Amino acid sequence: MSKGRRIGRIPNYEPTPERRARYLLHWEARHLFHTVEEFPLLTPEFLFNSSAPFVLEIGCGTGELLCQRAAAEPERNFFGIDLSRRSLYYAVHHAAEAGLPNIRFLRADVLLALPRLAPASVAEALLLFPDPNLAARHHKRRVFQPALLDALHTALAPAARLLVVSDDEALFMDMLALAEADPRYCKTHAARFLEGFEPPVRTRFQRTWERQGRAIRRFELARESRE
Numbered sequence: 001m002s003k004g005r006r007i008g009r010i011p012n013y014e015p016t017p018e019r020r021a022r023y024l025l026h027w028e029a030r031h032l033f034h035t036v037e038e039f040p041l042l043t044p045e046f047l048f049n050s051s052a053p054f055v056l057e058i059g060c061g062t063g064e065l066l067c068q069r070a071a072a073e074p075e076r077n078f079f080g081i082d083l084s085r086r087s088l089y090y091a092v093h094h095a096a097e098a099g100l101p102n103i104r105f106l107r108a109d110v111l112l113a114l115p116r117l118a119p120a121s122v123a124e125a126l127l128l129f130p131d132p133n134l135a136a137r138h139h140k141r142r143v144f145q146p147a148l149l150d151a152l153h154t155a156l157a158p159a160a161r162l163l164v165v166s167d168d169e170a171l172f173m174d175m176l177a178l179a180e181a182d183p184r185y186c187k188t189h190a191a192r193f194l195e196g197f198e199p200p201v202r203t204r205f206q207r208t209w210e211r212q213g214r215a216i217r218r219f220e221l222a223r224e225s226r227e
């Protein structure tokens, strides 16, 4: 996370082996880097023993919103990917305490794991408050990049949407410009972008940025139907 954007320590809820087996996959970066094709495809069948596409949160952090939605929408499945062990332990703790049967998490660098997203497997994709990687030399670490749009173009089911939300104006404008330059996607709204974000629960990141008076902006993409 970029310096100056840390928002306090997350408690360390190391999961029991049972909880880990139930909720958490871990794919190490060096293995992904060298042998990505040996990892399983992230299909709804593999993750949830279901044929229905799932809701994907990229960089889900502590999974507050994803767990809330999994509880409120028991007929759907939810899958969060994040790099941070401690954040995902928190997410697993939350999911296990609530007894959620329809959520799983993957600890991995999403940029390395992208090739394992299965075609038409994602019903809805969320990218909420991604790290801006402020220094220009770190921009290549940004999650919203052409490789992500390539992978999602295949992974999104036909009517699926990608929602992008950010508190960082420069990052938001860069992401928007990238999306607008990609003819495979169209926005689902007439305005160039939308102000605010009113989810059923606000994550600790959103609460912090709003307390600091930062403007929250969002845009939503669908696959272009005239391709």
Ligand SMILES: C[S@@+](CC[C@H](N)C(=O)[O-])C[C@H]1O[C@@H](n2cnc3c(N)ncnc32)[C@H](O)[C@@H]1O
Binding pocket: 058, 059, 060, 061, 062, 081, 082, 083, 084, 087, 108, 109, 110, 111, 127, 128, 129, 130, 131, 143, 203, 204, 205, 206
């Ligand atoms: C600012 S936090 C936002 C977390 C969550 N979306 C929320 O709104 O509370 C950004 C998250 O993206 C994760 N992240 C950054 N780069 C990543 C990558 N390459 N792969 C997976 N997760 C990543 C970080 O670990 C962090 O949890």
